Amino acid sequence: MDIIFDAFRNLCRRKFRTLLAVSGVAVGIFAFLVMGAMAEHFRRISVQFEYLFENRIFICERLSFWAGGGILSEAKLKKVKEIPGIEEAIPMLISRWSDERMVVVGLPRVVVGLPLENIKSIIGRFRVISGNLALNDKESVIVGYDLAQENKLSTGSKVKIGNEDFIVSGILEKTGGLYDGQMFIRLSEAQKAFHRKDLITSIMLIPSPRVDPEKLSVEIKNRVKGIEVIPPSRIKSQIRSSLSLWNGLTFGAAFTACVAGALCVIIIMLVSVSERAVEIGLKRAIGAATSHIMLEFLSEAVMVTVSGWFIGSIAGWFFICILTRWLHSMGSNLFDLTPRLFVTALVGVVALGLLSGLYPALRAASIEPAEALKVRY
Amino acid sequence: MLEVKDLYKTYKYANVKIHAVNDVSFNIRTGDIVSIFGRSGSGKTTLLNLIGTLDRPDSGEIIINGKNTREVSGSKLAAFRRSNIGFVFQYFNLIPYLTAIENVALPLKFDGVARSERNRRAKEVLEEIGLSKRLDFKLAGLSGGQVQRVAFARAIIAKPRIVLADEPTGQLDSKTAENLAETIVNLNKKSNITFIITTHDPVISSIANKIIYFEDGKIQKKE
Numbered sequence: 001m002d003i004i005f006d007a008f009r010n011l012c013r014r015k016f017r018t019l020l021a022v023s024g025v026a027v028g029i030f031a032f033l034v035m036g037a038m039a040e041h042f043r044r045i046s047v048q049f050e051y052l053f054e055n056r057i058f059i060c061e062r063l064s065f066w067a068g069g070g071i072l073s074e075a076k077l078k079k080v081k082e083i084p085g086i087e088e089a090i091p092m093l094i095s096r097w098s099d100e101r102m103v104v105v106g107l108p109r110v111v112v113g114l115p116l117e118n119i120k121s122i123i124g125r126f127r128v129i130s131g132n133l134a135l136n137d138k139e140s141v142i143v144g145y146d147l148a149q150e151n152k153l154s155t156g157s158k159v160k161i162g163n164e165d166f167i168v169s170g171i172l173e174k175t176g177g178l179y180d181g182q183m184f185i186r187l188s189e190a191q192k193a194f195h196r197k198d199l200i201t202s203i204m205l206i207p208s209p210r211v212d213p214e215k216l217s218v219e220i221k222n223r224v225k226g227i228e229v230i231p232p233s234r235i236k237s238q239i240r241s242s243l244s245l246w247n248g249l250t251f252g253a254a255f256t257a258c259v260a261g262a263l264c265v266i267i268i269m270l271v272s273v274s275e276r277a278v279e280i281g282l283k284r285a286i287g288a289a290t291s292h293i294m295l296e297f298l299s300e301a302v303m304v305t306v307s308g309w310f311i312g313s314i315a316g317w318f319f320i321c322i323l324t325r326w327l328h329s330m331g332s333n334l335f336d337l338t339p340r341l342f343v344t345a346l347v348g349v350v351a352l353g354l355l356s357g358l359y360p361a362l363r364a365a366s367i368e369p370a371e372a373l374k375v376r377y
Numbered sequence: 378m379l380e381v382k383d384l385y386k387t388y389k390y391a392n393v394k395i396h397a398v399n400d401v402s403f404n405i406r407t408g409d410i411v412s413i414f415g416r417s418g419s420g421k422t423t424l425l426n427l428i429g430t431l432d433r434p435d436s437g438e439i440i441i442n443g444k445n446t447r448e449v450s451g452s453k454l455a456a457f458r459r460s461n462i463g464f465v466f467q468y469f470n471l472i473p474y475l476t477a478i479e480n481v482a483l484p485l486k487f488d489g490v491a492r493s494e495r496n497r498r499a500k501e502v503l504e505e506i507g508l509s510k511r512l513d514f515k516l517a518g519l520s521g522g523q524v525q526r527v528a529f530a531r532a533i534i535a536k537p538r539i540v541l542a543d544e545p546t547g548q549l550d551s552k553t554a555e556n557l558a559e560t561i562v563n564l565n566k567k568s569n570i571t572f573i574i575t576t577h578d579p580v581i582s583s584i585a586n587k588i589i590y591f592e593d594g595k596i597q598k599k600e
């Protein structure tokens with residue numbers, strides 16, 4: 001208790017200087033939290049992606065597996081279906097829901113047209129929070145959680161897709177990923193709504209049990225020309241590489257924050273040590289052990305970094321909340337401010353305080369009392 | 378109680394050797410007030426620092442209460458000082474941003490005594506030397522004589538065997554110096570702590586039962 005009290009008092013004696021150092025650390029924590037929250041968001045989406053596309057083969061005309069690619073013909077679908085080892089081949093029409101709103105960040109809001117019999121395979125793993133998953137009527141639409149929230153939709157609400165009106169028949173639970181921004185209608189209705197009869201943008205293949213999806217992909221590629229076959233391994237590696245980019249950015253932010261924070265702490269602590277040299281000499285003379293002196297300075301350093309963590313966390317939390325609100329109003333999201341980001345930052349900041357306080361503390365502990373006390377005032 | 382044998386300390390400054398303490402030997406009994414009397418530059422501070430283990434002699438022995446200070450190594454030094462030696466320094470004694478009571482309680486803090494207990498004892502000592510109305514004053518609010526009395530209170534609080542005081546009246550007028558001398562005598566009587574006081578002030582010598590005259594690092598005579 002004494003240590004904390006003393007550190008607090010010493011820092012309060014030099015308010016402005018302390019404030020500057022604390023701000024330095026706080027800025028670093030702020031940057032870390034913002035980058036970290038984005039990385040967390042993409043990590044969560046990626047986890048869901050991997051889960052949804054586990055053991056799935058994706059086919060499209062060009063390389064683009066979620067916002068739709070070129071035009072696949074029914075003829076090509078038929079050819080693919082002839083290849084042995086395929087349990088299910090699901091043709092889909094994936095299109096942006098609305099052209100009016102340009103979604104700049106996050107996942108696009110899209111309409112997915114599905115054959116009635118394949119609905120279970122695509123969204124059957126999730127539950128509805130209201131309505132059902134059946135698409136009983138031609139104009140039925142199942143809406144993802146975020147989309148429903150943004151547009152204040154409930155079962156029975158009217159939704160305009162293309163030129164047609166649809167009625168919400170089910171709302172999906174929050175999946176934490178891709179489906180939250182999607183809505184699902186019958187394939188034939190989607191083709192009608194977008195005035196593109198027979199249009200398919202992609203095909204999702206579910207291999208038969210005990211069929212190697214990688215080998216199957218090669219087989220399809222060899223047999224059917226003019227299509228892009230994306231095996232599970234490529235989906236996975238794409239997810240992984242975009243995720244590692246985010247992790248890299250977060251790590252970079254954390255590293256920069258550490259360096260900046262450490263410099264701030266080292267500088268003010270060194271100034272304190274030379275300012276208090278005589279006082280330290282006196283304390284040594286009247287019986288302070290090396291550990292007393294070192295603890296005094298280490299605790300001050302840690303208090304600076306932990307204060308920086310506290311202020312940076314509040315600022316970061318506030319900033320991300322505001323930004324998330326704004327993004328939500330535009331129908332997207334970019335941040336997941338998870339508790340472990342704060343915990344990681346706190347652990348990091350304590351370690352940072354100890355490390356950067358170490359050199360100044362050693363300097364303080366090595367002060368010779370006899371020499372220091374020769375100074376006259 | 379305190380034995381000093383064949384003590385030497387030489388400083389080298391700009392290639393000139395200064396024999397600050399040059400072959401010094403003496404004995405002191407428990408409870409004595411000893412005055413080390415000498416001019417400025419005669420080596421008094423150096424001698425006190427050697428006795429107080431703030432500095433190491435080039436050669437010679439210092440034995441405090443049967444313990445040769447040479448054998449007290451780095452990490453044990455702090456604890457040794459806490460239990461054996463109290464200091465009053467020539468220039469800097471009180472940490473300016475701490476109150477009188479906190480300054481006095483510092484040695485107990487390093488001993489790990491709880492806050493309430495050390496404040497109680499510090500208060501007791503300060504009352505004893507007539508500063509009960511200045512407990513929460515900081516350095517800026519204390520007169521020169523009061524500062525020195527607070528310094529003595531701090532020096533004795535942990536009940537050391539010896540208090541080493543370096544020209545405690547150096548900055549004081551003669552009346553205040555007399556008051557301080559009286560305080561020292563009282564503390565000495567009550568606690569039986571040995572006081573070694575360097576000075577060039579006859580007031581201090583007058584309360585001493587032993588006077589060591591010091592010049593150019595050597596003892597001229599003992600009384």
Ligand SMILES: Nc1ncnc2c1ncn2[C@@H]1O[C@H](COP(=O)(O)OP(=O)(O)O)[C@@H](O)[C@H]1O
Nearest residue numbers: 388389390395397416417418419420421422423
């Ligand atoms: N750290 C040092 N380096 C060089 N010379 C020193 C040092 N400390 C003291 N001296 C010299 O030693 C002599 C004794 O000094 P000191 O013990 O301070 O005397 P006093 O306390 O009696 O005034 C002086 O001549 C001084 O210049």
Ligand SMILES: [Mg+2]
Nearest residue numbers: 421422467543
């Ligand atoms: Mg001196």
